Amino acid sequence: MKLILFILLTMSTHAQRFDFVQKLQENFERNLTITTLDNGLKIMIYEKHDVPIVKTRIGFKVGSVDEHAGNFGCAHMLEHMLFKGNKVYGTKDLDKEGEITKAIETLAYKMDKENLLEHPNRTILKLYKKRMKKLVTKLNKVVIKSPYNPIYSQNGGKGLNAYTNTDNTVYIVNIPSNKLELWALLESSKFTNPVLRSYYPERDVVIEERRMRTDGSPRGQLWEQFMLSAYTAHNYRNPVIGFMSELQTLAKSTLTDFFNQYYAPNNATIVLVGDVYPKQAIPLIKKYFGSWQAKKEFPRTHITEPKQLGERHTVISSKAQPFFYNGYHIPKVNTLEGSALGLFAQTIAGGKSSIMYKKLVLEKQIAASVWAFAGAGGQRYSPLFMTGGSPKSPHTNKEVNDAIDQVLQSVFKDGISLDELNRVKRRYKSEYIYAMDSSDNIASLLLDNEMNLGTYKEIFNDLDRVLAITPKQLVDIAKKHLIKSNKTTATLETKK
């Protein structure tokens, strides 16, 4: 309670340091070591010695936001391909493999070219497919599929995986703490000199992934249409997995070019969280990653999303039950306004005591769910403030969406009480403590903030900004951005 009084007394409109945040950050930094190798590779080690396990992440500042027409889906496709090994791992006979691969690529080039014609010749394609099948069978005899998996597994490694989003590509594996050198050896093999082998079957796998996540999923479909509508120019509009038509003919050489552009130590960050000692880990990382050559620069998009001039509305029709998304363009999350809108989302829709839940679910009883979130799209560039929900039958998307608008207008008119705001701020502070309960959370916070916002300190700066915001400031900022002309709505309506 004393702490809260102190906060109230010290609130101002400027970002400032709060005692609570200062202590939180000091405690956090006591366990943290950061260093950068000569080649620009950043290493962040967070020590937590309760269990002999280390959660490892290697993040690259490259995601779908770095793609353009012609290489859509490349960041994600590369993520798949980098598990295929290098010249040492993944092959039984490198020369023979090279020969067969060359034949496959020549044939694949012809197939893709034929497929791109307005009227492809089905007979020729059938013949090509038959030949391809034979070649792939031959190739399978000389390659070792997924070469890193059995090595990690036998050594107790778990959760070998990766993900790609708009901003980043991140490679994950959890290891028993005595296997750190094995991790350094295998991960350096993965990134420094990969062989993108067995590409064409993997391209089919990614096509299946798209069918699963997007084309076959009502939520995936609406999300894709929503982003394409909310962003008209900026690269956040592009689906991370790529468009089906482009995936079907995405050439391996395009992937190689993309790899050469973005995979370098000075575009990467290593995060280790767990039973790891910097004195042991840093020399090991230096040994295995030290000779990796830095690159001069990384191509980045300079497109800024043009100011939205009016409300947009996209509708898709599906057999699924109705739901919808709304988005408003807002400033980056590491700004006063960005933090304020995060706080605003929590204030109006965070939990059952929030005004939105109370009005729509408990009082009007028209919605099955309602929510708000600031920061959709990504962190590196300006994201979206989102609201959304699903109506409870027989109510409609429109009824629920109109009711959300009414809630916003009433908050804009009546304001937020100091009492209400302080309750949300108190929750914010507790949630920072809960976040430290998980090594995975710590790893993600470190990596995201460092790579996308420039420093891990943004974890704490955000809390400082939030604690300093006044009710008037909060409502003024929300009022400025959450306006009709800045709004995009995507709704899924049920086919009759």
Add this chain to the structure above:
Amino acid sequence: MKMIQNLLIFCLSISINYSLDLPHTKLSYPELKLEIPVVSQFKMQNGLKVFYIKDSTLPIIKMALFVKGGSFTDSKSTIGLSGLLSSSQRDGGNHLMSATNLDQFLEERGATIAASSSDTVNEVSLQCLSTDLKEIMPLFVSTALNPSFERKRFEIQRKLALEGLRRQNDEAAQVVRRKFNKLIYKDHVAGNEASFATVSSIDLEKVKEEHKKRFRPDGAQLLVVGDIALNQLKVLLNKSFSKWKPQGKENTIDTSMNLDFASERQYIEMDTPQLNIRVGHKSLKISNPDYFPLLIADYILGGGGFNSRLMQKVRTEMGLAYSIYSYVWGDVYYGTMGVYCGTKTNGAVDSLSEILNQINKVRDEKVTEAEFNLAKNTMINQYVFKFSSKYQVASRMLYFQRKNLPDNFMQLYLESLKKVTIEDVQGAAKKYWKPESLKILLVGKVSTIKDALETKFGKFKEQKLEKAQ
């Protein structure tokens, strides 16, 4: 107080041989020392059994109270009762605080009180900062033992449950999971599916009555992990739970199961670009000694991710699927084996064919030494991850006791795995995997491939999906 596990130090070092002279084979590693946290157990006078581990890493307390109940105790006419009891128990306030005040009180502190149910238990859990425990503990206890079940909140929860049913057929992958479960368990409680009729028939009085029946200290378990000393905890628990009186004989749950092994082939027509396949049948219980060799057989078939045959063949080699896996799931009451695959519609025949082929191969041919060693060493060397957090260790102990498994089951797990031979693997697969008894369910645009499908595998019967109301 009984100290269940002594402080044990496991030194895990399994030698691994590689035929290829790859760089990592030259590495050597220090021993891994794993200190297994001790779970303290004690029983309160009213029968409530407490499982506790102190964890002062952060100022956080986690608790969970389990009572006998769960969906297995729902009658056929009130399937969905357990879930509705849980949602309205938390949502409807308690004798100390109204629903609205409780929501606000907890949320401003970032604390959570939640209620849920699984197959044989109802649970109420708590997470809060240790500094807030004193004022939140009475609310946790009151939510568990003296919920108010405010009528308005109950009605809202029931309507939300119905809305959930309305939306349950939106994604094909969910449909195939739910309907396959029904195909395997049929009329047994494990195959229970809530419907508009059953959920609509549950009234508030029924929920209150059921709460009274289920929430009793005899047979109940309480899990506590966090920043609190044992002596403080005991004082707190005495104060909180001493008025909770036992009701005599513990609740019993009928879990007997006599599942059929008849092969069935069914499909559900859905307009979706992927075809979802599930294949499987009932299998052995976790208490069966053959469970461990069967786990290794499953790892080789499809449980071992990229190290498994199904993933290597159907995904990596044939490029037919993104998601494909197998599982052997053994409870103490029942078990199942199964395979899932999501594939393009015109890849379904080849995918299903390969799935059946690989099940047969693991049964009929001895697996290779390399596969066997990979599976066995992986499971043994990943053992350390079973102790990732103190909460995980304590909750597992509680689970073992609930399922009548020995307290040292984790040690037995490790020892049993070490004893498995390559012959045991094939023996178990042959004994428990019955290709002639497999149940197959497909969900997707099956009509477009029906001829090819039936030519290869025989007749498939259409199952109609219930319409959303």
